Amino acid sequence: MRGALQIWRSLMTRAEPAILLAHGGGGRLARDLLRGVVLKHFSNTTLDALGDAALLQAPTGRLAFTTDSFVVNPLFFPGGDIGKLAACGTINDLAVSGARPLALSCALIIEEGFPAHDLEVILESMKTVLESEGVAVVTGDTKVVERGAAHGLFINTAGIGAVQDPAPAGAHAVRPGDAVLVSGPIGDHGMAVLACREGLEFQGELRSDCAPLYAPARALLMAAPETRLIRDATRGGLAAILHEWCEDRDWGVELDEAAIPVRPETAALCGILGLDPLHAANEGTFAAVVPADQAQAALQALHSLPATHGAAIIGRIRADFPGRVVLDTRIRGRRIVDRPAGDPFPRIC
Known part of the structure; x- marks a missing residue:
């Protein structure tokens, strides 16, 4: 043998x-x-x-x-x-x-x-x-x-x-008027994996945003040392973490749809399938809440790095709809952003 x-x-x-x-x-x-x-x-x-x-x-x-x-x-x-x-x-x-x-x-x-x-x-x-x-x-x-x-x-x-210091302070430190930002376009990972799994082909290149975030997170914290919250927007996407943040709080989140970065390929596939980019997973993008007077410094720090040059301020903290996430649409309407009831993209990470 x-x-x-x-x-x-x-x-x-x-x-x-x-x-x-x-x-x-x-x-x-x-x-x-x-x-x-x-x-x-x-x-x-x-x-x-x-x-x-x-x-x-x-x-x-x-x-x-x-x-x-x-x-x-x-x-x-x-x-x-x-x-x-x-x-x-x-x-x-x-x-x-x-x-x-x-x-x-x-x-x-x-x-x-x-x-x-x-x-x-x-x-x-x-x-x-x-x-x-x-x-x-x-x-x-x-x-x-x-x-x-x-x-x-x-x-x-x-x-x-x-x-390390500084570190995110936590949800207890959030105040109305604080800025909400993302480090780059949302939804790329979820839609890239879904398209690959289902064999969907269309014009353009759809790729996961999978990337390490230590350098961008540290740059943000150094530029905005009173940062309240940071989370990587994985399963459930941006919508899920915003709901986790404001659940049972005396404040909510107001988003500006026109300010939220979404790549054309991701937006197109979401539109075809009837999906919301806010619910799509990310693996190289985070969201953060920072004081309004430190938001521009935070954004400038992120823009200085190749991985986060697409960062944007996308909303603010509001006291007049506690516990809710609201989206101001491009057509000057307003809608409630639902929390995902389940996993719209199973086996995505």
């Missing part, structure tokens, strides 16, 4: 090598997958120790801690893939909390038969983002499940970061 290493080498030299159930079994094949694939992309002193937990030097001050799971379908889409999405999503949750990302965990749940080459591409995408942000994967896990149980690949991440 051939040894496990021989089996692994045989699989890796086939025309289309794939992951086996045995790669998640904790034996030699699992070790070969870890050393031959995962560590090749994420290797660092802490991870290479292969301990049951990462031993890290704790910074002084507060820590931010977040976790997320990624089940996007399809795994590859214009502007990114599940690996890039996992890295950016976790970094961004820390960044909009006022923290400098320090380290991530990465757990892979791989379906039996998943192409080894696709796994390499996805891990390389994660590595590219993490290296650009100076963040390391320091611990993780790998499991393999039967065919049909994971739609190829699921990724779970957790991230820790060091909270």
Whole structure:
């Protein structure tokens, strides 16, 4: 009988090598997958120790801690893939909390038969983002499940970061008259993934906005140190986070439809499908509430960065309709912006 290493080498030299159930079994094949694939992309002193937990030097001050799971379908889409999405999503949750990302965990749940080459591409995408942000994967896990149980690949991440000053003050600090802004056009990720999944083709290039947001978030906070709130507008889109902010508050949000940046391709697809860009997911765009007298400085700081040159002030905080989000339309009307009842774009992240 051939040894496990021989089996692994045989699989890796086939025309289309794939992951086996045995790669998640904790034996030699699992070790070969870890050393031959995962560590090749994420290797660092802490991870290479292969301990049951990462031993890290704790910074002084507060820590931010977040976790997320990624089940996007399809795994590859214009502007990114599940690996890039996992890295950016976790970094961004820390960044909009006022923290400098320090380290991530990465757990892979791989379906039996998943192409080894696709796994390499996805891990390389994660590595590219993490290296650009100076963040390391320091611990993780790998499991393999039967065919049909994971739609190829699921990724779970957790991230820790060091909270920096200034940081967002919180919803209690919001005041009527504060400005609401976004860091760029909305809805690109949701519509790009949806179009790719359904095989929709039309003129123009529709790409996910998936990108790390630490630098823009830090630039905003330095320019507007009394910033009240920042959130990355992921599932449920801009509408969902605005409702989360003003729920049970004595203030609401007034939006100016003409000021909200939406790319023509995104607007066109939303129009065809009868969808609202305000409900479409983003993976490289955040919303923020800043004092009115710091709004222009915040906008100028964002415009100085290539990733957020499309930032715009899109509304303000109002005291006369508490707990609601209202949109002033282009035709000088006004409508209530509903909170999404469910997920209009399933498996989008």
